[in-house]
Amino acid sequence: xxxxxxxxxxxxxxxxxxxxxxxxxxxxxFNLRSLLPWLAGLGLTASLxxxxxxQPGDQAIVPVYNNMFLTGGLASFVHIALCLGALFSLFFIQxxxxxxxxxxxxxxxxxxxxxxxxxxxxxSNDLAVTFIGLETMSICLYVMAALLKTRQSSNEAGLxxxxxxxxxxxxxxxxxxxLYGITxxxxxxxxxxxxxxxxxxxxxxxxxxxxxxxFKVSAFPFHNWTPDVYQGTPTPLAGFMATASKxxxxxxxxxxxxxxxxxxxxxxxxxLVGSAVISMxxxxxxxxxxxNLKRLLAYSSIAHTGYVLLxxxxxxxxxxAVIFYAFIYTIMNVGAFGLIGMNEIEEEDAEVSRWNGIGLxxxxxxxAMSVFLFSLAGIPPLAGFMxxxxxxxxxxxxxxxxxxxxxxxxxxVGAYYYIRVIVNMYFTKSETETSxxxxxxxxxxxIGVFVLAALxxxxxxxxxxxxxxxxxxxxxxxxxxxAGF
Amino acid sequence: xxxxxxxxxxxxxxxxxxxLLTNLSALAGPLRPNRIKxxxxxxxxxxxxxxxxxxSVKFYLVAMFFILFDIELVFMYPWATQYxxxxxxxxxxxxxxxxxxxxLFVGFIxxxxxxxxxxx
Amino acid sequence: xxxxxVNPFHYLTVAAAMFTIGxxxxxxxxNAIVVFMCIELMLNAVNLSLVTFSNMHNNAxxxxxxxxxxxxxxxxxxxGLAIIIALFRNRQDVDINNMxxxxx
Numbered sequence: 001x002x003x004x005x006x007x008x009x010x011x012x013x014x015x016x017x018x019x020x021x022x023x024x025x026x027x028x029x030f031n032l033r034s035l036l037p038w039l040a041g042l043g044l045t046a047s048l049x050x051x052x053x054x055q056p057g058d059q060a061i062v063p064v065y066n067n068m069f070l071t072g073g074l075a076s077f078v079h080i081a082l083c084l085g086a087l088f089s090l091f092f093i094q095x096x097x098x099x100x101x102x103x104x105x106x107x108x109x110x111x112x113x114x115x116x117x118x119x120x121x122x123x124s125n126d127l128a129v130t131f132i133g134l135e136t137m138s139i140c141l142y143v144m145a146a147l148l149k150t151r152q153s154s155n156e157a158g159l160x161x162x163x164x165x166x167x168x169x170x171x172x173x174x175x176x177x178x179l180y181g182i183t184x185x186x187x188x189x190x191x192x193x194x195x196x197x198x199x200x201x202x203x204x205x206x207x208x209x210x211x212x213x214x215f216k217v218s219a220f221p222f223h224n225w226t227p228d229v230y231q232g233t234p235t236p237l238a239g240f241m242a243t244a245s246k247x248x249x250x251x252x253x254x255x256x257x258x259x260x261x262x263x264x265x266x267x268x269x270x271x272l273v274g275s276a277v278i279s280m281x282x283x284x285x286x287x288x289x290x291x292n293l294k295r296l297l298a299y300s301s302i303a304h305t306g307y308v309l310l311x312x313x314x315x316x317x318x319x320x321a322v323i324f325y326a327f328i329y330t331i332m333n334v335g336a337f338g339l340i341g342m343n344e345i346e347e348e349d350a351e352v353s354r355w356n357g358i359g360l361x362x363x364x365x366x367x368a369m370s371v372f373l374f375s376l377a378g379i380p381p382l383a384g385f386m387x388x389x390x391x392x393x394x395x396x397x398x399x400x401x402x403x404x405x406x407x408x409x410x411x412x413v414g415a416y417y418y419i420r421v422i423v424n425m426y427f428t429k430s431e432t433e434t435s436x437x438x439x440x441x442x443x444x445x446x447i448g449v450f451v452l453a454a455l456x457x458x459x460x461x462x463x464x465x466x467x468x469x470x471x472x473x474x475x476x477x478x479x480x481x482x483a484g485f
Numbered sequence: 486x487x488x489x490x491x492x493x494x495x496x497x498x499x500x501x502x503x504x505l506l507t508n509l510s511a512l513a514g515p516l517r518p519n520r521i522k523x524x525x526x527x528x529x530x531x532x533x534x535x536x537x538x539x540x541s542v543k544f545y546l547v548a549m550f551f552i553l554f555d556i557e558l559v560f561m562y563p564w565a566t567q568y569x570x571x572x573x574x575x576x577x578x579x580x581x582x583x584x585x586x587x588x589l590f591v592g593f594i595x596x597x598x599x600x601x602x603x604x605x
Numbered sequence: 606x607x608x609x610x611v612n613p614f615h616y617l618t619v620a621a622a623m624f625t626i627g628x629x630x631x632x633x634x635x636n637a638i639v640v641f642m643c644i645e646l647m648l649n650a651v652n653l654s655l656v657t658f659s660n661m662h663n664n665a666x667x668x669x670x671x672x673x674x675x676x677x678x679x680x681x682x683x684x685g686l687a688i689i690i691a692l693f694r695n696r697q698d699v700d701i702n703n704m705x706x707x708x709x
Contacts, residue, residue, distance in 0.1 A: 022591045029598035128670045135677045139684050146688045155692040156704050162685050163640055163701070167631050170647035173674065174624055177654045177667075181617075184662035186670065228707040295707075545690065549683045556679040559672050 007064040010071040013051035013079055017043060017116050024109040033105055037094050037444075040108040041087060044115070048083040051076045059473060067187055068126040070255075074473045075123040077323070078251055082122065085244035085330045086115045091448025092236035092338035098442075100234070104147055111240070114140030118248035125259065127176045127186040130252060134172070134216070137245055138165050144237040145229055157232025164225045165215070172212020178205035179260075188259035197265065206268055209256070216249040219305045220278040227290075227298040235344065238294060239337025242301045246308075247326035254312050254319050264313075272313040277403050279306030284414040293340050294350040296417060297333070300376060303414055304329055310407055311391040314398035316474070321390035323470050328375075328387040328459060335452035336372040339365070342445050352424055359425035366425050368453045375456045377418040378411050383459035390467070543604060550601060557589055616657040623650035637689050637699040641682070648678045 008015070020043025027035050053059060053076045062072040089111070097104050117136025124130040142165065146158020178201045180186055183194045196202045215222040230238040257264060283303030290296040308329075311322040340350050342365075343358070359366025375384035388411060395404040459466060564571075564582055571578025596602065623646055630643030652671045659667025693699050 018588075022588065025591055025595045029595045128666070128673055131670075132673055132677065135681065139677075139680055142684050142688065146691060149691040150695070152692075152695050153706050155688065155695055156706050158688045159637060159692055159701070160704065162681075162688050163631075163637065163644070166641075166644045166681055166685070167628075167647075170624075170627065170644055170651070173648065173651045174654070177651050177658060177670075180655065180667055180670070181658035181661070184658075184664060186666045231707055542690065545686065549686065552679050553683055556676050559675060563669065563672065 004064075010062055010064045011069065013047045013071075013076075014116065014119060016047040016050055017083075017112055017119070020044070020047070021109050021112040021116065024112060025106075028105045028109060033103075036105055036108045037090060040112055041090055043112060044083045044087050044090070048080050048087070051079040051083070053077075053473070063125055063189075067189060068124070068129050069120070070123045070125050074323075074470075077470060077473055078122045078248075079119050081323075081327045081330065082115055082118045082244050082248060085240065085247065085334060086111055088331065088334040088448060088452060089236050089240040089244075089338075091451075092239070092334075092341055092445045095442040095445045096234060096236050096341045100148065102148055102150075107144070107147060107237070110140045110143050114144070114240075115244070118244055122248040122251040122255070124252065124255075125188050127180060127188075130256065131173060131176060134212075134249075134252070135169065137248060138169065138216070141165075141241055141245055144241065145233045147234055147237065151232075153232040154234070155232075157229045160225055160232075161229045168212050168215035168222065171208045175205045175208025175210075175212065178208065181205075188256060191260040192262055196261075203265070203267065206265070207271075210253075210268070210271065213249055213253040213256075214275060217246050217253070217305050217308070218302055219275045219309055220282060220302070221275065223279065223282075223302045223305075226302055227295045230298040230301075231292060231294045231350070235294065235337055235341030235350070236334075239334045239341075242297070242337065243326075243330040243333045246301070246305065247330055250308055250312065250322055250326055254322060257312070258319065269313055272309055273400060273403055276306045276309035276313060277406050279303060279309065280407050280410040281306075284410045284417075288413065288417045290417070291352055292350050293352055293355070293421065294337075296352070296421070297336060297340075297376075300414065300417075301333070303410065304376075306410070307388060307391050307407060310395050310400065310403055313403075314394045314400055317397055318391070318394040320467075320470050320474055321387070321394045324463075324467055325387040325391055327466065328383045328456075331452055331455050331459070332372050332375040332382075332384055335449060335456065336369070336376065338445060338448055338452070339369050339372065342449075352421055355421065355425050356428040357425070359422075368449045369425060370422050371453045371456055373418040373422055375460065377415040379415065381457075381460045383456045383463065386460055386463040386467075546601060550596060554589070554593070560585065613657050613661050617654055620650045620654035620657065623647075623653065635700050635702050637692070637701050638686075640701065641685050641689070645678060645682065648674060 020040065023043070024036060024039055027039060053073060060073050061070050061075055063069070064071055090108075093107060093111070097107070114137050117133050117138070117140060120129055120133030121137055122133070124133055142158055142162040145161045146154055148154035176186075179191065179196075182196050182199045182201050182205065183191045185191060185194075211222065214220075215225075218226040230242060233241060257268070261268075280303050283299050283301070283306060287296050287299030287303065290299060304325075308322050308325050311318040311325060314321075343354060344350055355369075359370070371382065375382035378384045378388040380386075392404045392407055395407070561582070564578070568578060571581075627643045627645075627647035627650060630646065631640050634640050634643060652674055655667040655671050655674070659665065659671075689699055696703070
């Protein structure tokens with residue numbers, strides 16, 4: 001047990017976030033309300049800049065604190081992606097709560113703390129750190145879901161998420177304890193040195209851990225909470241929940257599977273593929289009959305989970321595609337949820353019919369929503385197409401032909417309901433006059449929408465800088481090469 | 486059997502002391518009984534009646550704060566048992582716990598300022 | 606007195622039984638608070654098994670893990686009870702069978 005000042009320097013971006021969170025709590029306590037969003041944004045940006053792997057030596061993953069946590073290289077990219085997700089959501093939060101007539105200053109601190117949890121989860125190399133990160137993230141997300149405490153829908157969303165979430169955590173934890181029992185260590189890389197496959201506890205252990213992770217990413221058998229929770233959660237926060245938390249959980253799951261097992265167990269592999277295929281089909285089919293936009297996006301997020309899981313099951317290229325996909329999905333889905341939030345005041349305002357004719361009333365609003373929806377549907381030349389293409393390509397390269405074909409077919413079905421919304425926006429007349437006051441045209445969400453739409457477009461046309469960056473970080477990370485890649 | 490003798494002495498002593506103290510107060514103290522004084526819990530809880538009463542939600546708040554700050558201190562146990570070894574590598578162990586306590590303290594300030602401990 | 610000797614296997618059996626009781630409780634109980642108590646039971650079962658494994662392997666990683674599980678369970682309890690109280694204030698009822706605002 002040795003303390004190393006180098007470790008502290010390596011984890012500076014995370015410390016930065018922690019300090020930001022504490023400062024946010026203090027400024028909230030001392031009623032410095034107008035400062036809060038700026039402070040949160042500043043802290044997130046500073047942490048992001050600190051994490052940028054600028055020097056050539058930063059390409060490699062550096063394990064710190066007795067191999068418990070990973071920094072540098074790929075881990076830095078994950079850090080940056082998660083901070084970006086929170087920053088994008090930040091554009092929409094203040095305006096949304098102002099129009100909802102609620103003062104919830106604590107949301108900024110909660111947002112920052114949840115990002116800390118996500119980063120710990122995604123970059124951990126130790127079961128204990130994974131668990132702490134997962135729970136820090138989840139507890140913050142439970143609070144976010146129940147944030148509008150006078151609304152019954154928000155209460156109910158919070159309670160459902162909380163009960164089911166901690167139930168899943170219980171399973172995850174039991175799996176972790178079994179894994180610790182088999183190997184006698186909590187560190188991923190040390191686990192890979194033990195031959196676990198013969199042990200009778202091995203399969204139950206990994207299955208229990210998978211239950212926890214599949215719940216957090218809302219993959220097929222554990223998806224039922226998703227639509228209810230997203231519908232009840234304040235909309236911009238639902239966007240954050242749907243993207244950043246899933247990104248973190250996916251990367252954590254991928255790192256866990258690849259680091260602990262030199263060769264992915266056959267049964268676990270097929271469980272992943274099966275869950276992926278059913279999620280894609282189920283999510284897309286059920287989403288097609290939704291009338292509430294938030295529920296529609298929730299079911300579509302189940303489908304997207306399916307695509308990403310397929311990537312996770314297809315080896316190294318798949319994992320690169322997963323990270324790329326999660327990054328793109330963050331951008332387009334935060335944008336879509338943000339726009340829905342701008343068009344609602346009361347709780348039931350996310351109906352599709354509310355969007356009738358909006359494309360003609362507010363042209364830029366309609367165009368932005370169309371960009372996000374087309375991108376989610378995976379239509380070229382938008383970013384969503386590139387990410388989907390990479391995932392399916394990786395699946396084909398690892399000979400998952402049937403799964404890839406089902407995925408492509410499912411996403412064709414999926415395109416139907418996204419385009420139905422766009423048709424509504426342009427070709428259906430609005431029945432109510434009252435909605436003319438909306439959508440909100442406040443400064444910060446408008447900027448946010450423009451930035452996100454521009455990024456969606458830009459990453460669709462020029463995806464290679466980001467993709468090759470992830471790829472080079474992947475090559476540079478010595479740890480993953482050790483663990484069977 | 487011999488090894489139990491101290492135990493028996495202890496039990497005897499405890500019995501004697503207990504009886505002595507309870508009776509001493511009854512003998513020596515002034516006796517001014519009233520109804521409230523004779524109730525089992527003088528603090529105001531009525532021991533007879535329905536147990537399914539609701540009590541103020543403020544109790545819940547205080548209980549929550551207690552749980553949080555109480556359980557956070559569990560981290561000090563491993564730290565305290567290893568303190569000597571930690572001290573051998575310089576002030577690291579001390580500073581580490583200082584950081585932890587400062588973080589807890591920020592939470593406490595937040596709690597105070599938000600009025601979490603105000604009873605009314 | 607041979608059969609009274611306690612070995613790690615017994616602890617693990619108790620842990621597994623506690624976990625199962627907790628999980629079944631979550632699935633069958635209808636009061637949100639009781640459901641939550643069952644979840645806590647599951648977490649404590651995990652703690653027991655972690656301590657047992659820690660003792661078996663003779664290293665402290667598992668015991669330290671238990672501390673973190675305990676603290677996080679407390680934090681979770683605080684947030685969870687706050688959510689349940691907020692719900693109770695709005696509907697005077699914490700029966701999870703009546704949580705049916707959302708439909709598809």
